[in-house]
Every structure is written in structure tokens, then in C-alpha cells.
Amino acid sequence: GAVVSQHPSRVICKSGTSVKIECRSLDFQATTMFWYRQFPKQSLMLMATSNEGSKATYEQGVEKDKFLINHASLTLSTLTVTSAHPEDSSFYICSAIQLGQGMNTEAFFGQGTRLTVV
Amino acid sequence: DAKTTQPNSMESNEEEPVHLPCNHSTISGTDYIHWYRQLPSQGPEYVIHGLTSNVNNRMASLAIAEDRKSSTLILHRATLRDAAVYYCILRDDNYGQNFVFGPGTRLSVLP
Numbered sequence: 001g002a003v004v005s006q007h008p009s010r011v012i013c014k015s016g017t018s019v020k021i022e023c024r025s026l027d028f029q030a031t032t033m034f035w036y037r038q039f040p041k042q043s044l045m046l047m048a049t050s051n052e053g054s055k056a057t058y059e060q061g062v063e064k065d066k067f068l069i070n071h072a073s074l075t076l077s078t079l080t081v082t083s084a085h086p087e088d089s090s091f092y093i094c095s096a097i098q099l100g101q102g103m104n105t106e107a108f109f110g111q112g113t114r115l116t117v118v
Numbered sequence: 119d120a121k122t123t124q125p126n127s128m129e130s131n132e133e134e135p136v137h138l139p140c141n142h143s144t145i146s147g148t149d150y151i152h153w154y155r156q157l158p159s160q161g162p163e164y165v166i167h168g169l170t171s172n173v174n175n176r177m178a179s180l181a182i183a184e185d186r187k188s189s190t191l192i193l194h195r196a197t198l199r200d201a202a203v204y205y206c207i208l209r210d211d212n213y214g215q216n217f218v219f220g221p222g223t224r225l226s227v228l229p
Binding site for chain 1: 152160218221
């Protein structure tokens with residue numbers, strides 16, 4: 001099956017710094033990528049939808065200036081957590097949908113990034 | 119809002135079949151039923167999806183009720199590696215192309 005690679009898998013940063021997470025579709029082109037966050041023992045919560053070449057669409061309550069999303073190519077989307085605080089510590093997951101596919105297709109998920117802000 | 123309801127948790131014995139139910143009483147005619155699972159500290163993994171007919175693949179089977187208001191994911195022989203949270207998701211044009219995750223069912227497999 002298709003592969004989505006997320007990097008880094010784990011990162012620790014200091015409060016006030018910024019962290020960039022990359023999400024790559026390795027063997028397919030993805031017009032749309034999604035970013036989720038997940039707190040312990042909870043389900044995935046959609047943060048934003050990222051379309052190649054256009055601005056991301058953020059879910060209600062997600063600060064777009066804090067969580068910067070860039071989808072510069074059909075195979076790469078990045079999420080930058082700016083001025084990180086300890087409450088931003090979470091498991092961040094990206095997913096991608098293959099170009100030209102509709103509802104009758106699965107999404108492919110990255111392995112997730114564990115962010116810890118100290 | 120999640121449009122599906124699933125039991126919070128289930129248990130199974132190793133090498134026995136597991137039937138994971140999902141209710142989706144407000145499903146529309148064009149909604150596809152998707153199942154994903156998430157192992158600890160990993161991203162979700164695709165399991166199976168279908169529209170109206172029952173579906174089989176190497177991982178599982180999906181049984182869809184005739185009225186499509188419920189479905190069941192069937193693992194034919196549970197292994198310890200099948201212990202995960204299983205999510206039943208409807209893909210709906212109203213949500214764009216998003217996958218909206220509910221709480222899912224935490225499956226424990228006992229040796």
C-alpha cells in the first residue's frame with residue numbers, strides 16, 4: 001500500500017521555540033493532507049486540511065498563527081508549532097489522500113510525531 | 119461530531135473470531151463505511167471499507183446490514199498484534215474529504 005512518512009517521530013523542545021514536522025507521501029501524489037493531534041487515551045482531533053498550493057483550512061479553535069501549515073508540493077506538507085508551550089505537547093499525525101480519488105478511497109497515515117515541550 | 123457509535127472496549131481470546139459492531143443510523147446513501155485501527159503510539163492503519171456489499175480482504179471482513187444502518191468488522195482469528203483501537207468512520211461529502219474520528223473500540227486480545 002501507499003506510504004506516508006512523518007518526521008521526526010519524536011521531538012523534545014524548549015518552551016518558546018518552534019518545531020517543524022514534515023509529512024511526505026512517498027509513492028503517490030497527494031492533493032490533500034490532514035493534520036491531527038491526539039492526547040493520551042483520546043481520539044484523533046482534526047486540526048487542519050492542507051491543499052497543495054493553497055492556504056490550509058483550520059478547524060474551529062485551532063490557531064492558524066500558532067500552527068503554521070505549508071503544502072508546497074504534491075508530496076510534502078509541513079506543520080510548524082510556533083512559540084511552543086507545554087500544553088502543545090501531544091501526538092501529531094498527518095494523513096494524505098491520493099490525487100484524483102473520491103470518497104471510495106482510503107487515507108494513508110503517517111506514523112505520528114510525539115512532541116514534548118519542556 | 120462523530121456519526122458512528124461503537125462500544126468503548128471489547129475483549130477477545132487469541133485465535134478466536136472477533137466481531138466489532140458499529141452503528142450509523144443516520145448514514146446517507148453515498149457514505150462509505152471505513153474502518154481503521156491504531157496500535158499504541160502509531161498512526162492509524164487502514165483496515166477495510168465498503169458501501170453496500172460485504173467486503174473481504176487479507177486483514178478482515180466487513181459485513182454491512184441491508185439497511186446500512188450498522189456494520190460489523192470481523193477479524194477471523196485474533197492475534198495479540200490485533201490489540202488496538204478500531205475506528206468506524208463514515209466518509210461524507212458534508213465533511214469534505216475529512217476523516218472524522220470518534221472514540222473507537224479498544225480491543226484487548228487475551229493469550
